[in-house]
Amino acid sequence: MIYVHRLIARAAAAVLAVALPGVAIAADAAAGMQKAQVCIACHGPEGVSATPAIPSLAGQPAQFIATQLLMFREGKRKDPQMSPFAANLTNTDLNNIAAYFTAQKLTLPAVTADAAAAQTGANLARQLNCVQCHGPALLGQQHIPRLAGQQREYLRTQLRGFKASTRFDMDGQMTSAAQPLSDADIESLAAYLANLR
Ligand code: HEC
Ligand code: HEC
Structure with missing residues (x-):
C-alpha cells in the first residue's frame, strides 16, 4: 500500500512539475478552456455546477484539479460518469484545464439552507x-x-x-x-x- 502511494506521489509530482511557474511548459488557460468545453455539460458553465451530485470546479486550486484528473486517468479514482472524460487527457491537458478552472469565479446564489x-x-x-x-x-x-x-x-x-x-x-x-x-x-x-x- 505504501509502495502504491509512493508511486502515485511520484506520478503526481511528474505532472505537477509541469505546472510550476518558470518550468518550460507554462500552463495555458486558453487552451484549457477549449478542452473544457466537454466538461461544462456536467460541471456547469465556467465550472459552476448546478447539479447536486456533481462538484463545481471553479476556484479549485490548480494543483488539486490536475492531481484529481491524473488519478481518474490512471484509474486510481473511479467514477462511471467522470472516468471516461479523463482517460485521453495528456499531462499538458491536465495542467491547462486546471489553469482554466482555477481562474473561474465560483458565483453562487444566496444562502437558502437550514x-x-x-x-x-x-x-x-x-x-x-x-x-x-x-x-x-x-x-x-x-x-x-x-x-x-x-x-x-x-x-x-x-x-x-x-x-x-x-x-x-x-x-x-x-x-x-x-x-x-x-x-x-x-x-x-x-x-x-x-x-x-
Ligand atoms: C458526464 C458528466 C461529467 C463530465 C462530462 C465530466 N465530469 Fe468531471 N465529474 C463528474 C462527476 C459525477 C464527478 C464526481 C465523481 C465522484 O463522485 O467521485 C466528477 C469529478 C470531477 C473532478 C473531481 C473534483 C473534486 O472536487 O473532487 C474533476 C477535477 C473533474 N471532474 C474534472 C472534469 C473535467 C476537466 C472534465 C472535462 C474534460 C469533466 N470533469 C467532465 C462528471 C463529469
Ligand atoms: C490532515 C489534513 C486534512 C484535514 C484535517 C481535513 N482534510 Fe479534507 N481533505 C484533505 C485532502 C488531502 C483531501 C484530498 C484527498 C484526495 O483526493 O487525495 C481532502 C478532501 C476532502 C473532501 C473532498 C472534496 C472534493 O472536492 O473532492 C472533503 C469533502 C473534505 N476533505 C472535507 C473535510 C472536512 C469536513 C474536514 C474537517 C472535519 C476535513 N476535510 C479535514 C486533507 C484534510
Whole structure:
C-alpha cells in the first residue's frame, strides 16, 4: 500500500512539475478552456455546477484539479460518469484545464439552507480543525480541495466515501480525518460548507 502511494506521489509530482511557474511548459488557460468545453455539460458553465451530485470546479486550486484528473486517468479514482472524460487527457491537458478552472469565479446564489444545521456544522468544523488542511477560509490549497460553496450532496457523498474508505485518497489523511464523523456530523458539515460564501 505504501509502495502504491509512493508511486502515485511520484506520478503526481511528474505532472505537477509541469505546472510550476518558470518550468518550460507554462500552463495555458486558453487552451484549457477549449478542452473544457466537454466538461461544462456536467460541471456547469465556467465550472459552476448546478447539479447536486456533481462538484463545481471553479476556484479549485490548480494543483488539486490536475492531481484529481491524473488519478481518474490512471484509474486510481473511479467514477462511471467522470472516468471516461479523463482517460485521453495528456499531462499538458491536465495542467491547462486546471489553469482554466482555477481562474473561474465560483458565483453562487444566496444562502437558502437550514441555518441550524449550518451552525452545528460550523462548530464541528472548528472543533475538528478542517481549516488546518483546507485553508483558513476553506478555499483549499495546493493538492487540497476548496470546500466553501461546494455542492451539498456531493460533499455528503464524499465524506461518507472517505469514512468507508471507498473514496480514493492519495495520502490517507482525509480518510483519517473522516473516521470520527457520524452521519449527523456529515449532514451538518455538508450544510455548513455548501452555504459558506
Ligand atoms: C458526464 C458528466 C461529467 C463530465 C462530462 C465530466 N465530469 Fe468531471 N465529474 C463528474 C462527476 C459525477 C464527478 C464526481 C465523481 C465522484 O463522485 O467521485 C466528477 C469529478 C470531477 C473532478 C473531481 C473534483 C473534486 O472536487 O473532487 C474533476 C477535477 C473533474 N471532474 C474534472 C472534469 C473535467 C476537466 C472534465 C472535462 C474534460 C469533466 N470533469 C467532465 C462528471 C463529469
Ligand atoms: C490532515 C489534513 C486534512 C484535514 C484535517 C481535513 N482534510 Fe479534507 N481533505 C484533505 C485532502 C488531502 C483531501 C484530498 C484527498 C484526495 O483526493 O487525495 C481532502 C478532501 C476532502 C473532501 C473532498 C472534496 C472534493 O472536492 O473532492 C472533503 C469533502 C473534505 N476533505 C472535507 C473535510 C472536512 C469536513 C474536514 C474537517 C472535519 C476535513 N476535510 C479535514 C486533507 C484534510
